Amino acid sequence: MTDLNQSRTEQIQRSLAKRYRAEKRFRLYGTMAIAFGLLCVVLLFSDIISKGYRAFQQTYVQLEITYDANVLGVTDVGDSQQVALGDFQGIVKKALKARFTEVAGRKAKRDLYGLISNGAGYTLRDRLVANPELLNQTETLWLVADDDIDTYYKSIGSKAGAFIGRTSEGRQNWVAQLVESGDIELRFNRNFFTHGDSREPELAGIRGAAMGSLFTLVVTIMLSFPIGVAAAIYLEEFAPRNRWTDLIEVNINNLAAVPSIIFGLLGLAIFINFFHVPRSVPLVGGLVLTLMTLPTIIISSRAAIKAVPPSIRDAAIGVGASPMQVVLHHVLPLAMPGMLTGAIIGMAQALGETAPLLMIGMVAFIVDVPGGFTDPSTVLPVQIFLWADSPERAFVEKTSAAIMVLLTFLIVMNTLAVVLRKRLERRW
Amino acid sequence: MVNRMVMNVAIDMPAGLMETENEKNTSVYPEVSVGVPLVASPKMSMRNVDVFYGEKQAIYNVNVDIGQNEVIAMIGPSGCGKSTFLRSINRMNDTVDSCKVTGQLTLDGEDIYAAKMDPVALRARVGMVFQKPNPFPKTIYDNVAYGPRLHGLASRRAELDEIVETSLTRAGLWTEVKDRLDQPGTGLSGGQQQRLCIARAIAISPEVILMDEPCSALDPIATAKIEELIAELSKNYTIAIVTHSMQQAARVSHRTAYFHLGHLVEVNETEKVFTAPEHQLTEAYITGRFG
Ligand SMILES: Nc1ncnc2c1ncn2[C@@H]1O[C@H](COP(=O)(O)OP(=O)(O)OP(=O)(O)O)[C@@H](O)[C@H]1O
Ligand SMILES: [Mg+2]
Numbered sequence: 245m246t247d248l249n250q251s252r253t254e255q256i257q258r259s260l261a262k263r264y265r266a267e268k269r270f271r272l273y274g275t276m277a278i279a280f281g282l283l284c285v286v287l288l289f290s291d292i293i294s295k296g297y298r299a300f301q302q303t304y305v306q307l308e309i310t311y312d313a314n315v316l317g318v319t320d321v322g323d324s325q326q327v328a329l330g331d332f333q334g335i336v337k338k339a340l341k342a343r344f345t346e347v348a349g350r351k352a353k354r355d356l357y358g359l360i361s362n363g364a365g366y367t368l369r370d371r372l373v374a375n376p377e378l379l380n381q382t383e384t385l386w387l388v389a390d391d392d393i394d395t396y397y398k399s400i401g402s403k404a405g406a407f408i409g410r411t412s413e414g415r416q417n418w419v420a421q422l423v424e425s426g427d428i429e430l431r432f433n434r435n436f437f438t439h440g441d442s443r444e445p446e447l448a449g450i451r452g453a454a455m456g457s458l459f460t461l462v463v464t465i466m467l468s469f470p471i472g473v474a475a476a477i478y479l480e481e482f483a484p485r486n487r488w489t490d491l492i493e494v495n496i497n498n499l500a501a502v503p504s505i506i507f508g509l510l511g512l513a514i515f516i517n518f519f520h521v522p523r524s525v526p527l528v529g530g531l532v533l534t535l536m537t538l539p540t541i542i543i544s545s546r547a548a549i550k551a552v553p554p555s556i557r558d559a560a561i562g563v564g565a566s567p568m569q570v571v572l573h574h575v576l577p578l579a580m581p582g583m584l585t586g587a588i589i590g591m592a593q594a595l596g597e598t599a600p601l602l603m604i605g606m607v608a609f610i611v612d613v614p615g616g617f618t619d620p621s622t623v624l625p626v627q628i629f630l631w632a633d634s635p636e637r638a639f640v641e642k643t644s645a646a647i648m649v650l651l652t653f654l655i656v657m658n659t660l661a662v663v664l665r666k667r668l669e670r671r672w
Numbered sequence: 673m674v675n676r677m678v679m680n681v682a683i684d685m686p687a688g689l690m691e692t693e694n695e696k697n698t699s700v701y702p703e704v705s706v707g708v709p710l711v712a713s714p715k716m717s718m719r720n721v722d723v724f725y726g727e728k729q730a731i732y733n734v735n736v737d738i739g740q741n742e743v744i745a746m747i748g749p750s751g752c753g754k755s756t757f758l759r760s761i762n763r764m765n766d767t768v769d770s771c772k773v774t775g776q777l778t779l780d781g782e783d784i785y786a787a788k789m790d791p792v793a794l795r796a797r798v799g800m801v802f803q804k805p806n807p808f809p810k811t812i813y814d815n816v817a818y819g820p821r822l823h824g825l826a827s828r829r830a831e832l833d834e835i836v837e838t839s840l841t842r843a844g845l846w847t848e849v850k851d852r853l854d855q856p857g858t859g860l861s862g863g864q865q866q867r868l869c870i871a872r873a874i875a876i877s878p879e880v881i882l883m884d885e886p887c888s889a890l891d892p893i894a895t896a897k898i899e900e901l902i903a904e905l906s907k908n909y910t911i912a913i914v915t916h917s918m919q920q921a922a923r924v925s926h927r928t929a930y931f932h933l934g935h936l937v938e939v940n941e942t943e944k945v946f947t948a949p950e951h952q953l954t955e956a957y958i959t960g961r962f963g
Contacts, residue, residue: 564796
């Protein structure tokens with residue numbers, strides 16, 4: 245008898261050791277999977293950040309600017325037409341000539357003028373309009389350098405050696421002189437956050453695309469959340485179970501799997517060609533993204549509604565709540581965290597969506613920052629696509645910077661989803 | 673159809689039910705329930721009730737009355753249709769798509785399943801307490817005030833406060849919770865939660881209260897409290913209670929109904945059911961031969 249017991253115990257001991265080994269192995273696999281995932285994230289982020297952080301700084305050159313009325317051709321700052329035609333780039337050129345007096349010859353001069361961005365003139369114009377008393381006065385100003393200079397200056401002293409590219413020897417010389425006198429430096433790149441797109445990398449900013457994304461997402465959430473929740477409530481709470489509702493259910497699940505570009509085509513055919521919504525605007529973008537996110541929101545909302553314990557429903561019905569009251573007073577509040585999480589995940593998806601927007605013309609080159617739902621605009625991922633496609637070297641860092649902005653948006657939205665869920669979640 | 677008519681005749685002549693009084697009824701299922709299923713001037717009466725879940729029949733031709741201020745207990749083996757029958761009485765089964773109820777069910781002579789009967793209004797008159805305590809995830813106060821608010825029973829806050837207090841007092845919970853009315857009802861103990869649910873049910877002053885195994889999730893002390901409460905409530909309300917505990921049925925009820933596989937086998941004075949059951953199936957159940 246005891247013999248039998250002993251061999252039993254040994255048997256169990258042996259199988260236990262085996263089980264523990266298997267468990268350990270399994271834990272190891274899990275840890276490895278997570279480590280691999282983290283590694284990928286770290287690699288991705290460090291690559292993007294190392295490439296992109298420079299874009300938040302821009303090379304500026306300090307010059308002594310004289311608002312010479314003769315050069316400008318402006319006699320009255322109040323006259324907007326005169327100011328519009330004023331040769332502000334001319335006073336920049338003059339200032340450069342004054343700084344580097346030794347430069348002679350047309351080619352060398354053209355080279356010299358290229359040190360400063362073409363956009364500098366606009367900065368000066370705005371300054372003069374804001375301060376009319378500056379006319380015929382002189383002041384020392386930091387002006388945006390040209391993108392080639394920017395790229396060159398940033399690469400000086402880097403491990404890979406300075407990136408010369410199109411920077412001529414003369415320019416390298418001038419930069420060296422400016423460095424010596426402390427008249428060139430990296431400053432925070434405000435333009436990146438206040439400007440729309442531009443052909444000149446040093447002037448290009450993310451604001452146009454960010455605003456476009458914002459307006460598009462506002463349209464998307466305003467349409468898809470109420471429609472999605474209403475559809476989910478109807479399907480879960482009121483619709484009879486029959487062949488039609490089964491069909492609808494299957495189709496909603498299918499829609500969630502349809503490639504997004506198809507929604508773009510649909511939007512093009514319906515919203516633009518049939519309803520004549522203007523193309524390239526956040527309104528039509530939002531409509532298309534609504535089509536795309538609706539299935540996600542409906543499915544997650546239905547799951548949230550299903551997760552509401554039936555006992556709560558019974559309780560409400562038992563004290564005489566009407567079906568609508570059961571939904572409004574009990575089901576909806578309890579399902580809200582889940583619904584919001586689904587909606588925010590849908591929005592995050594919509595924020596990163598490019599393909600369907602290409603179909604409806606949101607890929608255009610748009611300089612102005614959109615101010616409303618019907619202004620032509622582009623969105624963040626499309627902007628990334630456009631910049632990644634541009635030949636100028638300086639756009640490389642802009643692309644990475646734009647990716648960082650997009651990722652920030654996404655992280656903020658996902659954090660919001662978690663916080664909202666924690667806030668609204670109630671235990672029962 | 674023919675069967676039905678015979679039955680109706682039988683019910684019209686309650687004396688006919690007594691035919692088998694002296695010897696044990698041994699038929700598998702009696703044509704009509706043995707004992708005294710019917711009473712004079714009932715609060716609710718059920719006639720020829722069949723309940724189906726889709727194709728499957730869960731209740732077969734039940735005829736029974738519930739008297740005014742009576743406590744009627746329903747017992748029977750698991751799955752015999754007690755909950756189904758109870759939920760048919762206040763049309764909770766409407767929420768189950770596949771469920772179909774036929775027959776005549778009346779409350780004060782009004783047909784419960786008539787087209788003009790509003791199920792929402794009916795449930796305000798026939799309240800329900802469930803097996804698992806199911807307070808709303810709201811404060812204790814709001815749990816009790818929910819029903820009165822829904823039905824507009826209080827026009828002023830003071831009135832509502834009073835309803836909440838009397839309901840909680842009647843449910844024997846007031847002294848325990850009066851200092852924390854603004855705390856979540858889900859934070860109470862199981863027994864307290866169940867009494868809160870009872871308070872919620874009586875806050876709208878229903879005429880009938882249906883209880884589906886209200887004590888099955890509770891310990892003996894909490895159970896005793898609720899049983900006391902039922903005795904107290906029966907002064908004002910008509911109560912139908914489903915229970916698995918025969919002792920409980922014996923303690924709280926005036927009459928007891930025994931269900932078996934969807935058939936109502938026997939309805940009798942509680943004492944009689946437990947001391948001298950008329951039907952052989954009832955006897956088998958209460959003596960513990962199955963169930
Ligand atoms: N929603 C439903 N759909 C289909 N069949 C159901 C449904 N609810 C109950 N039934 C069936 O009806 C029969 C009676 O069930 P019911 O819940 O009324 O039994 P019960 O007597 O309350 O049992 P218990 O004592 O275990 O609670 C069972 O056979 C059950 O399977
Ligand atoms: Mg039951």
